[in-house]
Amino acid sequence: MKIMPNRLDRGFYLYQKEFEDKALEILRSGWYVLGNEVSKFEEEFAEYIGTKHCVGLANGLDALWMAFRILGIGKGDEVIVQSNTYIASVMGISMNGATPVFVEPDEYYNIDTSKIEEKITDKTKAILVVHLYGQSCKMDDVVALAKKYNLRLVEDCAQSHGSKFNGQITGTFGDIGCFSFYPSKNLGAFGDAGAIVTNDEKIAQDFRVYRNYGSEKRYYNKVVGTNSRLDELQAGLLRVRLSHMEELTQEKIAIAKRYDEELNNSKIKLPTVRENATSIYHQYVIKCEERDAMIEYLNELEIGTIIHYPIPPHLSEAYAYLGFKKGDFPIAENYADTVLSIPMYNGMTEEEQTFVINAINRF
Secondary structure, three states: OOEOOOOHHHHHHHOHHHHHHHHHHHHHHOOOEOOHHHHHHHHHHHHHHOOOEEEEEOOHHHHHHHHHHHOOOOOOOEEEEEOOOOHHHHHHHHOOOOEEEEEOEOOOOOEOHHHOHHHOOOOEEEEEEEOHHHEOOOHHHHHHHHHHOOOEEEEEOOOOOOOEEOOEEOOOOOOEEEEEOOOOOOOOOOOOOEEEEEOOHHHHHHHHHHHEOOEEEOOEEOOOOOEOOOEHHHHHHHHHHHOOHHHHHHHHHHHHHHHHHHOOOOOEEOOOOOOOEOEOOOOEEEEEOOHHHHHHHHHHOOEOOEOOOOOOHHHOHHHHHHOOOOOOOHHHHHHHHHEEEEOOOOOOOHHHHHHHHHHHHHO
């Protein structure tokens, strides 16, 4: 039995007719950019998240770098971010000329909130939290620090569509919540797509202007903006998937519950969920000190896995200019050497789950 780490086609076939009907409706409409589908998606996603505003964008990275641009954070400024995140989080900071200041992660793979305050300086302008793998960060601590030091708070929710802390959905705690709808996400499009959410009307309007060449009215440009528009086709298809988010989320939670209960191997450490937090299990990430041997073993059984992520940002070639070396962030480096994402996707059959569980237990 061949099992991929993710199967995007299964998610399509679950609602094939709805997706196809919506695609044809949009294609026949003759309106493909910034039309009714985008407006409707923005309304519906804002309602789902629980914010006043949503602005659709071309992708999640645009959401991040535009967030710091619109907040006025740039050269000479510092932004705190966890050291084990996907590199796009850090790029959102550095693309504006600001400096990322890394903080080690906790046992839940999110930023260790007890280590944030010691990194705050007079140059610190914002905290970027990343709700990695689908689980919310400990947001009460972060919000308190942001208020104490008058810092902007941006949330990278690329992997946490609908996860909560103390009953509040990620993306609603700070100034701006940034989302990716890359096809592999729990709320995935059929190509690149992204959005921000906010309760600040001015921030939302600034994003609407900035995403469309800096123009409020066609050919009248207020600022030097960019082209980052969520297109009608992706917005319409996202609306279809959004209407099924509860069942899609519960399906992944059920798969994770089965993994939690039936995976039993002393060589691996299972993920845990923080008290008062929820996870939507964008990934199900185990730790294994013998990871390379496990990957080879699972490959022989045609079970696919992915490492999220093999190189922490501070050791990447892209950020060599920051001057970090191996050993500077040992927890992040240990995670990079030991984490492994095992198959987790909507439409995963019980037989496939059993095959994965039995294989890992035999390792």
